[in-house]
Amino acid sequence: MATASATSSSTWGERLKLRVSTIVWFLLALGFLLGLPVLLDVHVLLLVAIALLALLLAFPFAWFVRLIFVGQRRQSWGWSFTKAFLALVFAITLLIAAPLYFLAFRTELAPLTVPQATLSNGKKTVVFQGMMHIGSEGFYKSVIYDLEKALSEGYAIYYEGVRGDPAGDKWFADTLAGGGDLNTNYETFGDACGLQFQGPYFELLAADMKARPERHVEADVSTADMMREYQRLMDTDPEFAAAVEKDQPAPPDSGEADPTTQMFGWLANATPGQRKILGLACRGWMTMLMGAKTAPSALDPVILDFRNQKLAERIVTSADDKIFITYGAGHLPGLLDDLQKSDPAWEIKSLKWMRTIETPEDLEGQI
Structure with a gap:
């Protein structure tokens, strides 16, 4: 009886x-x-490298x-080695591809959004359209x-875009644009991510x-304005x-490699499959990075606060009573605070959210 029970338990355990x-x-x-399509898109040699790594690890x-x-010892060493090799190939491939799939699903399941907010103090109406430079x-x-539509309804359009000024262009390029033209950097980065530059x-x-040039206003400050504010703060605010x-970055001639420059250099010679993989990863990374709350930057008093103050002043003193603003989404809270300092009646009357990053469509058909 006991033997039958033990045999039954053993059989059940083996089945499990x-x-x-x-x-x-x-x-x-x-x-x-x-994961196999990911490996093949990156390079066929990656699959070869995984197989070689699995061969090295299969024996231990x-x-x-x-x-x-104990049951594995009843099998031959050759069969154990073969199963170990296949399991390692499968597992390593999965580990390599999993982050990419996570980033792709992150973009779709938790999309990055920006606000379109209508502000008013009862006298003026401001539609603030949050923007991203690439999307x-x-x-x-x-x-x-x-x-x-806003133009047809009589709105004046206020555009973001730091205006060039010979007195501040070099300072702006070196301090804020990474030593190059900011728009060119946006275009290159957007191309790498499978996104578009807004320009x-x-x-x-x-x-x-x-x-109707009077309806289209360059509402931002100039590079010289920002430089002077930067110098003022450096002199008066310890x-x-x-x-x-x-937070000062390493100077360009420090000999340190620039990861962004290296990536763009690699991208120039990348295959379509590699560009697709990079685009998926980049869009997911941007969605996570820009959707997360980050610590304030040391330069925020110049990049955000100063420009918000000047934009609020322009709105308050403008003869336009209907204004549509296209500015970076991060400017909205500070702009509202500055407007309320001039008139507490300013408030958000309506708010909607717009998705900025999606997987590019690739549609095909037949004629």
Whole structure:
């Protein structure tokens, strides 16, 4: 009786192990099949490298499995080695591909959004359209549609864009633009991420800008204005000066490699598959980075606070009572605070959210 019970328990245990083993192998194989396109898009040699790594690790892995599980010792060493090799190939492939799939799903399941807020104090109405310098085509088309509608309703359009000034251009390029042209940097980065730079879409308004220039206002400060504010703060605000000194990036001639420059250099020779992989990773990374709350930058008093103050002053003193603003989404809280300092009646009357980053559409058909 006891022997029959023990035999039944042993048989049940073996069946359970077999079922668990089957499920594990199925999941590993499925992960490998999902990860294989990623490996092949990056480079076929990556798959070869994984196979070589699995060969090196297969023997110690098989030895460990045989040490732990008595049943594995009944199998031949050759079969144990083969299973260990396949399991490692499947697992390594899954580990490499999993972060990319996570970033792709992160972009779709928790999209990055910006606000379109309508502000008013009862006398003036300001529509603040949060912007990103690079984003998806659908986002910019929606913004341009809203701008054209606002123009038809009598709004003046206030644009973000630090104006060039010979007195401050070099300082701006060296201090804030990474030593280059900011728009060019945005275009290059957008291309790497499979996204678009906002500039060309605003060219759709060129005809109206020419016909009604008074309705299109460059509302931002100049590079010289920002430079003077920066120097003023450095001279009068010890905390600002200390924070800037602490966050000062390495000078261009320090001999340190610039990761962004290296990435752009690699991108120039990348295959379509590699560009697709980079685009997925970049869009997911941007969604996570820009959607997360980060510590204030040492330069925020110049980049954000100073420009918010000047924009608020322009709104308050303007003869326009209907204004549509296209500015970085991060400016909205500070702008509202500055407007309320001049008139506490300013408040948000309505708010909607717009998605900025999506996977580019690739549509095909037949004629």
